[in-house]
Amino acid sequence: MNVAKFGGSSVANAEQLRKVGDIIKSDPKRKFIVVSAPGKRFKDDTKVTDMLIQLGTAYHNQQSYNDFLVAVLARFKEIINDLGLDSSLIGEIENNINAALRVEGTLESKMDAIKAIGEDSSAKILSAYLNQNNIPAQYLNPKDAGILVSDEPGNAQILPESFELLYKLREKNGILVIPGFFGYSKTGNLVTFSRGGSDITGSIVAAGVKAALYENFTDVDSVYSVNPNIVDNPKEITTLTYKEMRELSYAGFSVFHDEALIPAFREKIPVCIKNTNNPDAPGTFIVAEKETSEKCVVGIASDTGFCSLYVSKYLMNREVGFGRRLLNIFEDEGISFEHAPSGIDDMSVIFRVNKFTKDKEKIVVERIKNELKVDTVSIHRDLAVIMVVGEGLVNTVGVAGKAASAFSKANVNIEMINQGSSEVSMMFGIKDTDIDAAIRSLYQTFFE
Amino acid sequence: MNVAKFGGSSVANAEQLRKVGDIIKSDPKRKFIVVSAPGKRFKDDTKVTDMLIQLGTAYHNQQSYNDFLVAVLARFKEIINDLGLDSSLIGEIENNINAALRVEGTLESKMDAIKAIGEDSSAKILSAYLNQNNIPAQYLNPKDAGILVSDEPGNAQILPESFELLYKLREKNGILVIPGFFGYSKTGNLVTFSRGGSDITGSIVAAGVKAALYENFTDVDSVYSVNPNIVDNPKEITTLTYKEMRELSYAGFSVFHDEALIPAFREKIPVCIKNTNNPDAPGTFIVAEKETSEKCVVGIASDTGFCSLYVSKYLMNREVGFGRRLLNIFEDEGISFEHAPSGIDDMSVIFRVNKFTKDKEKIVVERIKNELKVDTVSIHRDLAVIMVVGEGLVNTVGVAGKAASAFSKANVNIEMINQGSSEVSMMFGIKDTDIDAAIRSLYQTFFE
Known part of the structure; x- marks a missing residue:
């Protein structure tokens, strides 16, 4: 049934x-x-x-x-x-x-x-x-x-x-x-x-x-592997896992209402996206698990409107609670953050730019300077996020190399890489003006 | 004087x-x-x-x-x-x-x-x-x-x-x-x-x-660009910034006692590491700032003894405070973490393995399962960290691609990439058995 x-x-x-x-x-x-x-x-x-x-x-x-x-x-x-x-x-x-x-x-x-x-x-x-x-x-x-x-x-x-x-x-x-x-x-x-x-x-x-x-x-006949407004006639996705879908949705794929699938997900019921106007097309299946195929990248999503705030302080990693105090300032000011990668003496906070007015920026920067006594603090607006998504991707030698090379082929500088937190995706931060060139180069690398 | x-x-x-x-x-x-x-x-x-x-x-x-x-x-x-x-x-x-x-x-x-x-x-x-x-x-x-x-x-x-x-x-x-x-x-x-x-x-x-x-x-005549026990006669570093030194020290370069340089750092006094037995050798300078040269990678450091804990939960990024609660469990159990990269529905915590006994592991995993109701939790011991360090590296197109390709040339899978939090380094996580092969391949890519 x-x-x-x-x-x-x-x-x-x-x-x-x-x-x-x-x-x-x-x-x-x-x-x-x-x-x-x-x-x-x-x-x-x-x-x-x-x-x-x-x-x-x-x-x-x-x-x-x-x-x-x-x-x-x-x-x-x-x-x-x-x-x-x-x-x-x-x-x-x-x-x-x-x-x-x-x-x-x-x-x-x-x-x-x-x-x-x-x-x-x-x-x-x-x-x-x-x-x-x-x-x-x-x-x-x-x-x-x-x-x-x-x-x-x-x-x-x-x-x-x-x-x-x-x-x-x-x-x-x-x-x-x-x-x-x-x-x-x-x-x-x-x-x-x-x-x-x-x-x-x-x-x-x-x-x-x-x-x-x-x-x-x-x-629509199916979910495309990449935004068809950037790449002509992109490959259609046959099968997607729930996890893959979530990662793609994050960066702009509007496959499903975010919470809609939870009940089906809990029961591991497969979902098929099909076209009323072309019901014979196989559509895209969303499943709980799938066999890892050789070609592990299933889709490439991108989204704009991100911002990163960078702070550095000599011997930061010796200072207990630094990260917590930095994120508290964000919480206080009502800005919810997406990621907070930390280095040795550096930390970045990535967040959506929509609520970050120039006035808010001034307050946040001042508080960071005064309360955390950092060496430097800088803001990069106009950050775009690219997600390269696929089950098994993290355990396949060479995917990161291919992806990173695709950026350099397109002469795009990578501002941020976040790999390893997710088992099904790699996240890249670039300037939003580079997004089309980067997506095309990545598509060529992984799908052509 | x-x-x-x-x-x-x-x-x-x-x-x-x-x-x-x-x-x-x-x-x-x-x-x-x-x-x-x-x-x-x-x-x-x-x-x-x-x-x-x-x-x-x-x-x-x-x-x-x-x-x-x-x-x-x-x-x-x-x-x-x-x-x-x-x-x-x-x-x-x-x-x-x-x-x-x-x-x-x-x-x-x-x-x-x-x-x-x-x-x-x-x-x-x-x-x-x-x-x-x-x-x-x-x-x-x-x-x-x-x-x-x-x-x-x-x-x-x-x-x-x-x-x-x-x-x-x-x-x-x-x-x-x-x-x-x-x-x-x-x-x-x-x-x-x-x-x-x-x-x-x-x-x-x-x-x-x-x-x-x-x-x-x-x-020693100078600081080497890479551990001489792994690569024969590695290139000597002429000039290093304080920041670069800190990043290299983190992953095993024993250049200096961590806090020793703070007073000199505050006054921006250049430091020169020289050899009493060969005082005519130019040594390695540690400076506050240097001109960004074309060749931006200055050193490659590596250290073993890290562990990663991975959790995934459908719709995690909708759950306010999830990350904080996960890190609180670590704090409660007396394990200080090094990094906590987060994805959409996933989060990893990277920490030094030395205090993480098997008993402690059991407690932490149980607490995460019970208190956070996650879908999966897994532990990877035997993680090694490689730091590719150099001022200007983050703003140079192609460095990430070259680095990632060096890993795949050596047939080494990258478990984790952390780039963008630091302006002077890229951090890679790999299996510790892969460390020599990875370091040699990276050295070849950036120094030969």
């Missing part, structure tokens, strides 16, 4: 939903279906969830909201009519919206109820469409599915007892279509996960029913 | 002292002379300081100590007779020893008084020898020189007011011969520095008199 989750673009209109129907029909293992709210149909389109947020905001600000209501209903009406489904569904959705607007509780709780309409309606539409096409299916509300969550609006956390309840769904007949993005608290409130939460629902259901596979349908 | 310090082997016997006399005579800038106690004359010889410790220990344990006293006096008698100096000096030394044995105070204070006899006698002998050879010189007791220290037996710290007192010595005529290794507390107690403390005295005097150069005479 598999779980298949279809993202916003896969349920954006009737044409896409027909593809979804064909995909479900083509493999009887696809028993548990999780759907997002209708996404964009074209570049400048508005996602249904965003329309619902506008609607809810206007309502609660006691502004006119009828235009938003009409627009939302028009999106669903178009889909329902194009699929030739019973138009009573439109009335049902309208009733749901009106009920959601009148939910009791805090503003956040009310908004959660409204935001959830998108996924809920998608699930009802898909279920009706499947039945129309003689595929026995039923819409299953998350409450009935057993998705119990903490009462934190917009940031629900799954409760452990959910998994046992979900496991019982295996006994139900036919296909079960479950809306993503929300669950219910023990007191019966609808609560949403963080944004992108349909991936979370899919992962929870996969873990609960102990799925053989969690298929995640999007609009 | 220069300070010249002569180590134990330079004052071990009359032959060596004649060389010292010639060296002092050959350059009138050598005004301040600091001497160690007589060291070994041959491989299995005993240093005078060790003989004095045996003597003092026997005396304070109320055991027979006469044999030790005779042996110490014999060493001095031999030198004094061989140099043809007035034999009244021997009686003076014997009187000093007897006075030292009867010093009031704690056992540590008494031992300090006895240990200092070696340096004190060396200075008296050298001064007499210089005068005999028509070089106007005088023995100067550290109390009269102005070397005021804290009252911590065996670990004296210089008091700041000493430097002003020392500066006044510039006005004295002739050569001043000062015994190394000890100073006096404000209450008049003789207190020694930590072992190897004659280097400290030299550095203090150099800082105090604002010497143009601090010459440190030993028994």
Whole structure:
């Protein structure tokens, strides 16, 4: 039994939903279906969830909201009519919206109820469409599915007892279509996960029913080994481990919502990223473990917006607690750091630059000078991070040499190397202006 | 005005002292002379300081100590007779020893008084020898020189007011011969520095008199770029910065007592390491700053006895305080760590293996598993560290590539790279069995 989750673009209109129907029909293992709210149909389109947020905001600000209501209903009406489904569904959705607007509780709780309409309606539409096409299916509300969550609006956390309840769904007949993005608290409130939460629902259901596979349908054939905006037609990744995915995500690969995979990860359920528009493409598998192949580099990710602060002090490594005191200054000033490599008489702190204003820089530098009596302190903004990722990479002779040589071939100076902390990646720091040249050279070295 | 310090082997016997006399005579800038106690004359010889410790220990344990006293006096008698100096000096030394044995105070204070006899006698002998050879010189007791220290037996710290007192010595005529290794507390107690403390005295005097150069005479022509036990006839280092020296010392280069150079470092006084047995060799200069040359790698050091502990945990980097809690466990268990590189979902802690027993390992691993709920934890003993050291290295394109390639040429896997924390070094972790092969390959790459 598999779980298949279809993202916003896969349920954006009737044409896409027909593809979804064909995909479900083509493999009887696809028993548990999780759907997002209708996404964009074209570049400048508005996602249904965003329309619902506008609607809810206007309502609660006691502004006119009828235009938003009409627009939302028009999106669903178009889909329902194009699929030739019973138009009573439109009335049902309208009733749901009106009920959601009148939910009791805090503003956040009310908004959660409204935001959830998108996924809920998608699930009802898909279920009706499947039945129309003689595929026995039923819409299953998350409450009935057993998705119990903490009462934190917009940031629900799954409760452990959910998994046992979900496991019982295996006994139900036919296909079960479950809306993503929300669950219910023990007191019966609808609560949403963080944004992108349909991936979370899919992962929870996969873990609960102990799925053989969690298929995640999007609009790309697979995950690329490198950013296709930097390298033309890069190699596709066939198999990725969870660890590899995490390392690539860190430096800009937007494969998955960070926390979405935790439930599936804990149960070691393989995940497959597939394309609704090209379901025959093999896609990219994300697995707990894989055999180490000869070619151990699986992907190269890069991200900008880092900053490094360097301090040196003669005999620093004799000074007990120096590092702790340096990092305390960062903590005091509300800057969370990413890495803090230390040398003998030197230490660097790497952090994301976004909250590090010029004023903050002045304060931090002054405090370091005054409190730690260092010899030098310097700041390098505009640092970029490149991750060379692959299981087995750390135990393969020559990878570091090849990677470092790729930088020098591209005439790029390496500001920082961090290898050995991770078993599946090497991290390099370079100037952000060098990023394209470095990535291309690394890609050539490891993939061509 | 220069300070010249002569180590134990330079004052071990009359032959060596004649060389010292010639060296002092050959350059009138050598005004301040600091001497160690007589060291070994041959491989299995005993240093005078060790003989004095045996003597003092026997005396304070109320055991027979006469044999030790005779042996110490014999060493001095031999030198004094061989140099043809007035034999009244021997009686003076014997009187000093007897006075030292009867010093009031704690056992540590008494031992300090006895240990200092070696340096004190060396200075008296050298001064007499210089005068005999028509070089106007005088023995100067550290109390009269102005070397005021804290009252911590065996670990004296210089008091700041000493430097002003020392500066006044510039006005004295002739050569001043000062015994190394000890100073006096404000209450008049003789207190020694930590072992190897004659280097400290030299550095203090150099800082105090604002010497143009601090010459440190030993028994090697210079500092080698790499351990000569691994590479035959390695290149000699002409100039080294303080920073470079510190990095090399960390990984096994025994250039200097770690803290010895601080006073000289603070005053930016250049230091020259020279050979008493070959004073015409240019030696190795240690300076505050040097021009970055093309060839930026100055030395390659290596040291064994490191251990790494690796932990991984899915979504570690989302967990605030994980690193701190991991390092707290180390602190709790009394293991001080050297480095703690962190990845996304991984962290390593590098530490010296000497205090990490198998029992301690079990405790630490259990605590990490129980308290931090990690996915994996593993220990790699037998880690060696290689430091590739040179100012400007970090800003030179290609050095990392060359270094990493040298490891792969030698078929050595790199377990860890730490670059960017230090501006003057790259640190590599490898298996200690690979150390010779790696060092030879690195030497070939950077020096041949």
